[in-house]
Amino acid sequence: MTLDVNGVVERRRLRRRLGFWRIAALVLAALVVVVLGYRLSGFAPGKNSPHVARVNLNGVIFGSDARQKMFEAIGKSGAKAVLLEIDSPGGGVTASEELYGDIRKIAETRPVVAVVGSVAASGGYIAALATDRIIARKTSLTGSIGVLAQYPDLSGLMSNIGVKVESVKSAPLKAAPDMFKPTTPQERAALESLIMDSFAWFKALVSERRNITGAKLDQVSDGRAFTGRQALDLGLIDQIGGEEEARAWLAAQKNVSADLPIRDWKAEEGSLSELGLARGMAAGLVEAVGLPAFAAQIRAGGVSNLDLHALDGLLAIWHPSLQQ
Numbered sequence: 001m002t003l004d005v006n007g008v009v010e011r012r013r014l015r016r017r018l019g020f021w022r023i024a025a026l027v028l029a030a031l032v033v034v035v036l037g038y039r040l041s042g043f044a045p046g047k048n049s050p051h052v053a054r055v056n057l058n059g060v061i062f063g064s065d066a067r068q069k070m071f072e073a074i075g076k077s078g079a080k081a082v083l084l085e086i087d088s089p090g091g092g093v094t095a096s097e098e099l100y101g102d103i104r105k106i107a108e109t110r111p112v113v114a115v116v117g118s119v120a121a122s123g124g125y126i127a128a129l130a131t132d133r134i135i136a137r138k139t140s141l142t143g144s145i146g147v148l149a150q151y152p153d154l155s156g157l158m159s160n161i162g163v164k165v166e167s168v169k170s171a172p173l174k175a176a177p178d179m180f181k182p183t184t185p186q187e188r189a190a191l192e193s194l195i196m197d198s199f200a201w202f203k204a205l206v207s208e209r210r211n212i213t214g215a216k217l218d219q220v221s222d223g224r225a226f227t228g229r230q231a232l233d234l235g236l237i238d239q240i241g242g243e244e245e246a247r248a249w250l251a252a253q254k255n256v257s258a259d260l261p262i263r264d265w266k267a268e269e270g271s272l273s274e275l276g277l278a279r280g281m282a283a284g285l286v287e288a289v290g291l292p293a294f295a296a297q298i299r300a301g302g303v304s305n306l307d308l309h310a311l312d313g314l315l316a317i318w319h320p321s322l323q324q
Contacts, residue, residue, distance in 0.1 A: 047077045047078065047079070047263055047265075048077055048078045049078045050078045050079075050080055050260055051077075051078060051079055051080065051260055051261050051262065051263045052079065052080060052081045052082070052083060052247070052250070052256065052260050052261070052262045052263070053074050053077070053079035053081070053082045053083070053262075053263055053265050054082075054083045054085060054262050054263065054264050054265065055070070055071075055074075055082060055083070055084050055085065055264075055265050055266075056085045056087075056264075056266075057084060057085065057086045057087070057088050057099075057124070057127055058087050058088060059087075059088060060088065060089065060090070060091040060317065061088055061090055061091030061092065061095045061096050061099060061123045061124065061127070062091055062092060062095050063092065063094065063095040063098055064095075064267060066267040066268055067099070067102070067267040068098070068102050069267070070265055070266070070267040070268075071102040071103070071105065071106055073265075074106060074265055075105065075106055075109060079110060079263070080110060080256050080257075080260060081110055081111045081112070081113070081250050081254065081256045081260075082106055082107075082110060082111070082112040082113070083113055083115055083243060083246055083247075083262070084103065084112055084113065084114045084115065084127065084128075084131055085115045085117060085243070086114055086115070086116050086117060086119075086120040086124050086127060086128055087116075087117035087118050087119060087120070087124075088119065088120060088121075088123065088124035088127070089119055089121050089122060089123075089124060089144075089317050089318045090121055090122030090123025090124045090125070090126070090144070090317035090318055091123045091317055092123070093123070093147055093198050093202075095123070096122075096123030096126040096127065097126070097201075099123075099126070099127050099130075100126050100127060100129065100130045100205070101130075103127060103130035103131060104130045107130065107131065107132055111132050111133075111250060111253075111254040111256065112130070112131040112132055113131055113132060113133045113134075113135060113246040113249065113250065114127070114128040114131040114133070114134045114135065115135050115136075115242055115243050115246050116128065116134065116135065116136035116137065116140045116142055116228070116237070117137075117140065118140060118141065119140065119141040119142070119225075119318070120134075120136070120140065120141075120142045121141055121142055121143060121144035121225050121317075121318035122144040122145070122146065122317050122318045123317060124142075124318075125142050125143060125144065125145065125236075126202070126205065128142070128237075129205055129206065129209040129210070130209075132254075133238045133239065133246070133249060134236070134237040134238050134239075135237065135238065135239045135240070135241045135242065135245055135246050135249075136228035136231060136232075136237045136239075136240065136241075137228050137240065137241075137242065138227065138228045138229045138240055139227055139228060139229075140227065140228040140231075141225045141226070141227065141318070142225065142226055142228065142231045142236060142237060143220060143224065143225050143226040143231060143234075143236055144223060144224065144225040144318035145202055145203065145206055145220060145221040145222075145223065146199060146202070146221065146222075146223035147195050147198040147199045147202060148195065148317070149191060149194070149195060151177050151179055152179050153179060153182065153183070154179050154180055155179075155180060155181050155182050158180055165178075165180040165181075172184075172186060172187075173186065173187060173190050176190065176191070177191060199221075202221075203217060203221050206220065206221065206236075210235055210236060211235070212234075212235055212236075216234070216235075219234070220234050220235075220236060225318055228240055
């Protein structure tokens with residue numbers, strides 16, 4: 001009888017311990033999700049206090065909801081100015097337009113300076129145009145004002161291997177150009193009209209933001225890239241230098257103290273983001289203490305698909321291998 005009583009007491013003790021660790025795991029999981037959620041929302045420690053926000057724009061420009069949310073968070077933060085550090089050859093025309101709009105919204109409430117690294121060309125230059133001042137190194141590449149569309153002509157290859165692709169269209173220009181057939185003059189003219197319309201928008205942006213018109217606008221808009229020194233002479237940038245010169249200009253012209261700390265802001269997206277990882281960790285902890293159903297629910301709600309992008313549509317991009 002004594003053994004049975006001791007067994008009951010021991011089972012109750014084990015049950016209480018298990019209950020404690022379950023609660024502890026749930027609290028820890030909640031804290032991980034909340035803390036990292038705050039980070040993704042732009043409320044990481046120090047970002048609500050006065051600072052200079054630094055945003056890195058690297059690589060090809062795609063559309064990004066996460067980047068848009070990051071700029072919105074900067075607008076609600078304690079940032080007194082923004083350093084936009086650009087190292088990008090451009091990307092999609094529409095994505096570049098979207099980015100331009102996001103930067104202009106920020107620039108309505110605080111000064112924004114573009115600091116060009118190796119390259120800020122085409123769509124990367126569109127991003128720079130949205131800022132209040134453009135600073136580049138002497139050997140940085142910028143400009144490349146233009147729009148392009150590229151597609152392969154596989155008709156010769158298909159003919160050689162004896163494969164023919166048939167299509168039924170509602171009109172001759174539907175799904176044109178077709179990579180499996182030679183481009184007709186009508187198809188090429190339709191595509192050129194798209195290119196030239198977007199090019200006109202790009203040129204108008206340069207004219208408006210850099211106060212360049214007439215023959216000089218035509219000169220800088222022939223598609224070529226310029227070094228920082230050339231761009232300065234042509235009026236495409238404002239100054240030679242880097243981050244130090246940007247801080248000096250902000251202090252002298254915008255009364256933004258040079259003593260303010262710089263805080264790095266990043267756009268997080270996809271299932272490999274910190275929030276997705278945190279939810280995965282939380283689910284693992286919950287599952288380890290014997291709550292598999294709850295763990296599955298966390299995983300189902302917390303892991304999103306990777307946002308896979310493709311360069312589709314018209315491009316505002318510079319790269320030697322992409323030139324005709």
